[in-house]
Every structure is written in C-alpha cells, then in structure tokens.
Amino acid sequence: MGRSIYRCIVLTGLLFIILGGVYPLFVTLAGNIFFPTERNGGIIYKDNIAVGAKLIGQNFSSAKYFHGRPSAAGEKGYDGLSSSPSNLASTNIKLYENIKSEIQKTLKENPEIKISDIPNDLVSSSGSGLDPHISLQAALLQVPRVAQARKMSEDKLKTLINSLLEKPALGFIGEENVNVLLLNIRVDEVKNEE
Incomplete structure (x- = not known):
C-alpha cells in the first residue's frame, strides 16, 4: 500500500x-x-493609446466610418467578456425582428442602395458576436456614405479597401474580407494626410 x-x-x-x-x-x-501580433489580442495603438483590437469587432455608428457586423455579445453588444451568438433559432420572431431592424438601419444610412444589395453580414451577427471583419461587398456598399461624410473620392476609398483586403485562408477557406477597425484607422490617416 x-x-x-x-x-x-x-x-x-x-x-x-x-x-x-x-x-x-x-x-x-x-x-x-x-503569432506575435495575435498573442496579446492584436491590440492596436495610436499615439500610445489603445484604440481597439484587431481580433474583436467594435461598434462604429458615425456616418464617416465603415460599420461592422451587428453584435449579440453582451447586453449592448460588442462586449469582449461576453462573446456569444444570439442563440435564436431561424424560426424565432426576435431573430426576424433583429434582422428587419438592421435592414431598415442599413437602408436609412445608405439611401442609394436597394434591399437586395445588402449582404448577410451587415444584418446578422456572427457566431462569436465579435467578428471584426466584413465582406468586400459590405465594405463597398458603404463607400458612398463614407465618401460623402468625409468629402473624399469614392475611388480613393475603394483603393483603401482593396489594399486592406484579406484573402481566404490557404487560398480557399472562407471569403475575401476587410477588418473594419484597420480600415477606419487607415481612412482617418488618409484624411489627415490631405
């Protein structure tokens, strides 16, 4: 023993x-x-002040910024401590109402588009509720609004989007997308350079 x-x-x-x-x-x-940049959450600093994380979506509501996906993380959304999907079934009326509300918001913010132009990722939250990326289509759809609010040319914004376009992993997993925080930081820098 x-x-x-x-x-x-x-x-x-x-x-x-x-x-x-x-x-x-x-x-x-x-x-x-x-993974040197990802190891600490991909925190992005501007003038030694943390402005966000490359790996966590955040809420941009001003017309002069590109908007990301809606968030179901936390009570008010975009809560990094409460990462989760909405867990609403496709037959749940609340999910339908949330998507309908996001569609109306997107149409109001971008009056030149039709409902059929809106990509899924602009009106539905991701599985984590914190996805920092939007599709190329979602970014291009917002170009007229951002260009008008910033008094910039649409071509310049499209060039910025294409310069930050992330290709699918291994060339075939996923789709092309754009990190919203990096795009908005770059748009601010270009506007300040003018």
Whole structure:
C-alpha cells in the first residue's frame, strides 16, 4: 500500500510539472514565435493609446466610418467578456425582428442602395458576436456614405479597401474580407494626410 501511495504522489508531481509548467511554457513560446501580433489580442495603438483590437469587432455608428457586423455579445453588444451568438433559432420572431431592424438601419444610412444589395453580414451577427471583419461587398456598399461624410473620392476609398483586403485562408477557406477597425484607422490617416 505504501508503494501505491508513493507512485500516486510521484505521478501527480510529474503531471503537475508537465501540465502545469512545461506545456503552458511551450504554448506561450510557440504563440510568441508563430503569432506575435495575435498573442496579446492584436491590440492596436495610436499615439500610445489603445484604440481597439484587431481580433474583436467594435461598434462604429458615425456616418464617416465603415460599420461592422451587428453584435449579440453582451447586453449592448460588442462586449469582449461576453462573446456569444444570439442563440435564436431561424424560426424565432426576435431573430426576424433583429434582422428587419438592421435592414431598415442599413437602408436609412445608405439611401442609394436597394434591399437586395445588402449582404448577410451587415444584418446578422456572427457566431462569436465579435467578428471584426466584413465582406468586400459590405465594405463597398458603404463607400458612398463614407465618401460623402468625409468629402473624399469614392475611388480613393475603394483603393483603401482593396489594399486592406484579406484573402481566404490557404487560398480557399472562407471569403475575401476587410477588418473594419484597420480600415477606419487607415481612412482617418488618409484624411489627415490631405
């Protein structure tokens, strides 16, 4: 019996060292080497002030900014501590009302478009509720509004969008998309350069 207790203590100690020390250290080092910007959430600084995270969507409501996907994360949306989908079934009336509300909001903000022009990602939240990307179609749809609000040419905005376009992973997984925060930061920089 004494030998069994000894084995249990040694095994517990060994597993503690491996799983509590070696493995976390290995994962941390691998993250630092292979994912240097993502390891700390992709925080973006402007003049030494954190303005957002590359990996977490945020709410942009001004006409001079590109808007991201709606968020179901948290009570008011875009809550990084409450990442979750709405969990509403496709037959749920609240989901229908949320999408209808987003469609009306998008049409009001972009009066030159038709309802058939609106891509799905502008009116529905993502699985995490914090997706920082929108599709190329969603970005291009907002160009006239942002150009008018900033008194910039639409061609310049389209060039910015194309310069920040992220290709599908491995060339075929997903679709082309644009990070909304990076796009809005770049639009601010270009406007300040003028």
